[in-house]
Amino acid sequence: MTTHSTRMLVLGSGPAGLSAAIYGARAGMQPIVVQGIQPGGQLTTTTDVENYPGFREVIQGPWLMEEMQAQAEHVGARMMWDTIISVDLSTRPFRLIGDGGDVYEGETLVIATGAQAKWLGLPSEEAMKGKGVSACATCDGFFYRGKKVAVIGGGNTAVEEALYLTNHSPDVTLIHRRDSLRAERILQERLFAHPDITVLWNKEVREFVDGGGTAGLVALDLEDTRSGEHSRIDVEGGFVAIGHHPATELFRGHLALDDDHYIQVEPGTARTSVPGVFACGDVADKVYRQAITAAGTGCMAALDAERFLQAVEFEEMKEAAE
Ligand SMILES: Cc1cc2nc3c(=O)[nH]c(=O)nc-3n(C[C@H](O)[C@H](O)[C@H](O)COP(=O)(O)OP(=O)(O)OC[C@H]3O[C@@H](n4cnc5c(N)ncnc54)[C@H](O)[C@@H]3O)c2cc1C
Numbered sequence: 001m002t003t004h005s006t007r008m009l010v011l012g013s014g015p016a017g018l019s020a021a022i023y024g025a026r027a028g029m030q031p032i033v034v035q036g037i038q039p040g041g042q043l044t045t046t047t048d049v050e051n052y053p054g055f056r057e058v059i060q061g062p063w064l065m066e067e068m069q070a071q072a073e074h075v076g077a078r079m080m081w082d083t084i085i086s087v088d089l090s091t092r093p094f095r096l097i098g099d100g101g102d103v104y105e106g107e108t109l110v111i112a113t114g115a116q117a118k119w120l121g122l123p124s125e126e127a128m129k130g131k132g133v134s135a136c137a138t139c140d141g142f143f144y145r146g147k148k149v150a151v152i153g154g155g156n157t158a159v160e161e162a163l164y165l166t167n168h169s170p171d172v173t174l175i176h177r178r179d180s181l182r183a184e185r186i187l188q189e190r191l192f193a194h195p196d197i198t199v200l201w202n203k204e205v206r207e208f209v210d211g212g213g214t215a216g217l218v219a220l221d222l223e224d225t226r227s228g229e230h231s232r233i234d235v236e237g238g239f240v241a242i243g244h245h246p247a248t249e250l251f252r253g254h255l256a257l258d259d260d261h262y263i264q265v266e267p268g269t270a271r272t273s274v275p276g277v278f279a280c281g282d283v284a285d286k287v288y289r290q291a292i293t294a295a296g297t298g299c300m301a302a303l304d305a306e307r308f309l310q311a312v313e314f315e316e317m318k319e320a321a322e
Helices: 015-026 061-074 123-128 137-144 156-165 185-193 291-321
Strands: 003-011 032-034 078-080 084-088 094-098 103-111 115-117 148-152 171-175 197-200 203-210 217-224 230-234 237-240 244-246 277-279
Touching: 003 015, 003 094, 003 291, 015 032, 015 061, 015 103, 015 291, 032 103, 061 078, 103 291, 123 203, 137 148, 137 156, 137 237, 148 156, 156 171, 156 185, 156 237, 185 197, 203 230, 217 237, 277 291
Parallel strands: 003 032, 003 103, 032 078, 103 277, 148 171, 148 237, 171 197
Antiparallel strands: 084 094, 094 103, 115 244, 203 217, 217 230
């Protein structure tokens, strides 16, 4: 068992954690990044990324994350291939335990553990991810210009995704397994008024149909939740929008979380309910959930952490001098 100590401990190695590490390292915080089970985060699971600024051509998600990690290491951040299994945030330095028993002590802590999309759990859905099946219209909608697409879900996210997709597709179908939506009234009004959106009620997706070869998704097989009747709808894009799981189990009872279990931060900052603990990226953002917003809030978290430590150390120095 080894103890690793740092002025800034970063949990997570997606765009938020690595951006925090880059800013932290350049501020002299000697950050340690605990990478977790998905080094590089969610973007390592996709191919084409077309909306991360700075690249005129399409880039690949895994390549972008390798570059970000290399940049963080280049400026002095240390990467640890470990996953945190327990936390003690009651005193500083904060003390976290890795799954092999190593101890991580941070004068400040930046949490960037992300949020995973929920999926329907069908084998065909898994097989068709990236070949017509997506959980992010903002990320992938552009690739379906002029094509027929469907959104699966009935909450705010599903309605927002359907409305967003009308920017690209003239034919958007929202598929919901019940006969009413959970989304806010105003969103529902916009949805029902939109001429390019059709709603299919009481339908569950049974299979994402592969066209074979390079065709990708060609249709969805549906089952009526009331009559059990089967039907098929032809689409080239299927967007699953049934919610996200923020990775915050570790912090329940230690930090203030909102009703959907996202970490609460003070608006306009990365400050959490515990002084010295900061949160950034998707774990604290249920609205935007993009690589660029994760990177931006990662920068904020590192700068907030650096200022926090400056202030604390100044007070300690004053006390020692008295
Ligand atoms: C298929 C797909 C395609 C996408 N395409 C785009 C796109 O084109 N453009 C775009 O802007 N966005 C896209 N996104 C969204 C984007 O990937 C996310 O918004 C972004 O990755 C969020 O960054 P993050 O750093 O907050 O979290 P993540 O990238 O989710 O990273 C979380 C990190 O936390 C670590 N972690 C979790 N738990 C622990 C623990 N207990 N201990 C230590 N570490 C832990 C994980 O290992 C991981 O490294 C896409 C997402 C997906 C899934």
